[in-house]
Amino acid sequence: MILRFALRSLPASVLFMAALGARIFTPEDLVQTNRFSGSVAVAPDSHAIAYVQTHYSIDTKQQTTELFVQTLGSRTPVKLLTSSADSRLSPKQRIDAPKSLQPSQPVWLGTNTLGFVSANEQTGGSTLYAVDQQGAQWTKPRPVAEFPVAIGDVQYHLAADVLAFTAEVHNATQSLEESARLDELEGERADSGKAYEDLWIRHWDTFVTPRLPQIHTLSLNTATNATRSASSRDGRLEASNSFVFAPDGKKVAFVAKKPGVDYAYRTTSFVYLADVDGSKAEPINEGATGASDSPAFSADGSKIAFLQMTDPKYESDRNQIKIYDTADKSIHDVARDWDRSPSQILWADDKTLLAVYNDWGHNRLAKIDIASGAVTPVVSSHSVGSVQALPGTDRLLIDYSALDSPTDLYTVKVESNELDRVTELNPQFRETIYLSKPQELKLTGVDNSTIHGYLLQPPNFDPAKKYPLAFLIHGGPQSSFTDSWSSRWNPNIFAAAGFVTVALDPQGSTGYGQEFTDAIRNQWGGKPFQSLISSLDQLLEQYEYIDRDRLAALGASYGGYMINWINGHTDRFRALVNHDGMFSTISSYYSTDELYFPETEFEGVPFDDKARENYEQWSPERFVKNWKTPTLVIHSEKDYRLVVSEGISAFTALRRQNVPARFLYFPDENHWILKPANSLRWHQEVLDWITTWTNDEASTPQKPKFKVQSEN
Numbered sequence: 001m002i003l004r005f006a007l008r009s010l011p012a013s014v015l016f017m018a019a020l021g022a023r024i025f026t027p028e029d030l031v032q033t034n035r036f037s038g039s040v041a042v043a044p045d046s047h048a049i050a051y052v053q054t055h056y057s058i059d060t061k062q063q064t065t066e067l068f069v070q071t072l073g074s075r076t077p078v079k080l081l082t083s084s085a086d087s088r089l090s091p092k093q094r095i096d097a098p099k100s101l102q103p104s105q106p107v108w109l110g111t112n113t114l115g116f117v118s119a120n121e122q123t124g125g126s127t128l129y130a131v132d133q134q135g136a137q138w139t140k141p142r143p144v145a146e147f148p149v150a151i152g153d154v155q156y157h158l159a160a161d162v163l164a165f166t167a168e169v170h171n172a173t174q175s176l177e178e179s180a181r182l183d184e185l186e187g188e189r190a191d192s193g194k195a196y197e198d199l200w201i202r203h204w205d206t207f208v209t210p211r212l213p214q215i216h217t218l219s220l221n222t223a224t225n226a227t228r229s230a231s232s233r234d235g236r237l238e239a240s241n242s243f244v245f246a247p248d249g250k251k252v253a254f255v256a257k258k259p260g261v262d263y264a265y266r267t268t269s270f271v272y273l274a275d276v277d278g279s280k281a282e283p284i285n286e287g288a289t290g291a292s293d294s295p296a297f298s299a300d301g302s303k304i305a306f307l308q309m310t311d312p313k314y315e316s317d318r319n320q321i322k323i324y325d326t327a328d329k330s331i332h333d334v335a336r337d338w339d340r341s342p343s344q345i346l347w348a349d350d351k352t353l354l355a356v357y358n359d360w361g362h363n364r365l366a367k368i369d370i371a372s373g374a375v376t377p378v379v380s381s382h383s384v385g386s387v388q389a390l391p392g393t394d395r396l397l398i399d400y401s402a403l404d405s406p407t408d409l410y411t412v413k414v415e416s417n418e419l420d421r422v423t424e425l426n427p428q429f430r431e432t433i434y435l436s437k438p439q440e441l442k443l444t445g446v447d448n449s450t451i452h453g454y455l456l457q458p459p460n461f462d463p464a465k466k467y468p469l470a471f472l473i474h475g476g477p478q479s480s481f482t483d484s485w486s487s488r489w490n491p492n493i494f495a496a497a498g499f500v501t502v503a504l505d506p507q508g509s510t511g512y513g514q515e516f517t518d519a520i521r522n523q524w525g526g527k528p529f530q531s532l533i534s535s536l537d538q539l540l541e542q543y544e545y546i547d548r549d550r551l552a553a554l555g556a557s558y559g560g561y562m563i564n565w566i567n568g569h570t571d572r573f574r575a576l577v578n579h580d581g582m583f584s585t586i587s588s589y590y591s592t593d594e595l596y597f598p599e600t601e602f603e604g605v606p607f608d609d610k611a612r613e614n615y616e617q618w619s620p621e622r623f624v625k626n627w628k629t630p631t632l633v634i635h636s637e638k639d640y641r642l643v644v645s646e647g648i649s650a651f652t653a654l655r656r657q658n659v660p661a662r663f664l665y666f667p668d669e670n671h672w673i674l675k676p677a678n679s680l681r682w683h684q685e686v687l688d689w690i691t692t693w694t695n696d697e698a699s700t701p702q703k704p705k706f707k708v709q710s711e712n
Helices: 012-019 027-031 176-187 491-496 514-518 526-544 558-569 585-591 596-601 609-617 620-625 644-656 676-694
Strands: 035-042 049-057 064-071 076-085 102-110 113-120 124-132 141-145 151-157 164-168 211-218 238-245 250-257 270-275 281-283 291-296 303-308 322-323 332-333 342-349 352-359 360-369 375-379 384-387 396-401 407-415 418-422 439-444 448-458 467-475 500-505 548-555 575-577 631-636 661-666
Touching: 027 491, 027 676, 035 102, 035 384, 035 407, 049 102, 049 113, 049 151, 049 609, 102 151, 113 281, 124 151, 124 342, 151 211, 151 238, 151 548, 164 238, 176 375, 211 250, 211 609, 238 291, 270 291, 270 303, 270 396, 303 342, 332 467, 342 384, 439 500, 439 526, 448 491, 467 491, 467 526, 467 676, 491 500, 491 514, 491 676, 526 558, 548 676, 558 575, 558 620, 575 676, 585 596, 585 609, 585 644, 631 644, 631 676, 644 661, 661 676
Parallel strands: 211 238, 291 342, 360 384, 467 500, 467 548, 548 575, 575 631, 631 661
Antiparallel strands: 035 049, 049 064, 064 076, 102 113, 113 124, 124 141, 151 164, 164 211, 238 250, 250 270, 270 281, 291 303, 303 322, 322 332, 342 352, 352 360, 360 375, 384 396, 396 407, 407 418, 439 448, 448 500
């Protein structure tokens, strides 16, 4: 692979940077990185892209949002709009704050006309604005269309003059205005009660309302705000993912579940093909049993490629590649025997597909011959995120990152694998901040399995010294540690704090074949735990610079479950950190949102006698009497995947037995910590906890050293 304007090259650049006095990476650096927000918009002729970038300032506590346009071939973006807001204020509090347009969802409305959406926090609606390029200058924003509700996933088909977007609307309404009026009436109610008769009641971090996300269309040139939504013989459809236009703009394809009462305990969804006038929507894979994803039209619109699972209760089943022929309505398989699960597909040409997939700790991009199923790598190193075509060129636009390099945009030639960098949002990581280069690990787990992972050494590493270990355990559990950048659980943060940092993929992880992924089912505290402990023993034997007496283990979600399990089964760690972990398999079943998950993992429902044994066998709560390791427990109020009582229960179990513990609670976060100031507090607390307890002089926890941000 040819790599131009490459990702950071280590270790040679490290030596050079050290000579210039490069400084150590900190949580403050992480939360103040520039980040992409939403998708990147490609101009109709591929001459330019547009994107939104966000930035948080610890000093001002302002979240800044900026809209950029950048000509492909130039590395100098043009800033079109900037908006800042006090990140401490809620949307209601910001109503009285000074007004400015906050750009989101850039969309090209013409070769030299860029649209973007700005939310009206006072009314709850949205406005589509446009700016025009006139020579080297861009005009001021002008309103194009007003919407009485919030809109998302905005796309525009220039030739067909069709603007399409999603909006949450009341199911019985015929217009956005009618739905907005019902929202107003709802807000005027004297009581706040919500009544339910079917599952699910809430999902992720929001209680279910009478509104459904649906796709709407309008013509910018011939209509004002008259919109149409896709409907079918099944009734109004809840669009569960984004949608794609057919090449001629007359249809859209999207993924949705059929209306029913089994949302909470079945994953089954379908790819729908809908007319843009909203008159008809039909599933193209009527007999599907599992989840569908990633529909993509061929260049002539005659075929639709999509991803299909088969198990109706397993969200981590293997995604299989299918192609639907619009003429004869037949479906055939592509690369049926390929034992990887792609997350995105698109067409390279009429004989070749492109796929993004997880493989041995990397998110790779490959081309797939439709006839033979042969898979040929295009980008194999580090990690590829989303991929977009650049019409009229021989390149793709990808977002690309590594464990030691934040996300940026690149173009790649499919035939030569040549990469060219387009953006550099955070040059400080190349110029002044040291990041550790990851080393790939392959260890031996239970059943003679290969356990893959990464090891990062601290800055100024000296192999003659002894270092504490930060042993990271990922969530999911069907996910993996990849060579990619993250603003959450970034291994370089722990390495920079002086820890040898190890992140491993035990049974249940993705990217190693479906059998390895499935091996965690009804084995939550079994094979993965045994593989992690076996791998730890091998690490301590192979790397003498790891101090076996100063070990800390940390995990979130399933990783948090494993921390609770570790606490009941070994006392070899000096400190533990449990973020949003499961305490009781029984209680969490009855309070979680997606019931198909535990019903698959523990092979049934807990009110079935046989399955109940599985739940009880793997419940950390059974082993509370063995807990003795100092533990930081973190949980959030809006986590409806694993509710806050799971964290409170773990903390209660620790303190009632006089085990040193600390409970960090976020009332405004969900399963993830997303707000920058909260993320900073999270990192400070976590690093203080593991540093204190792995210190050679540690006997009791000391007062945390972090400084809480002032409200003034």
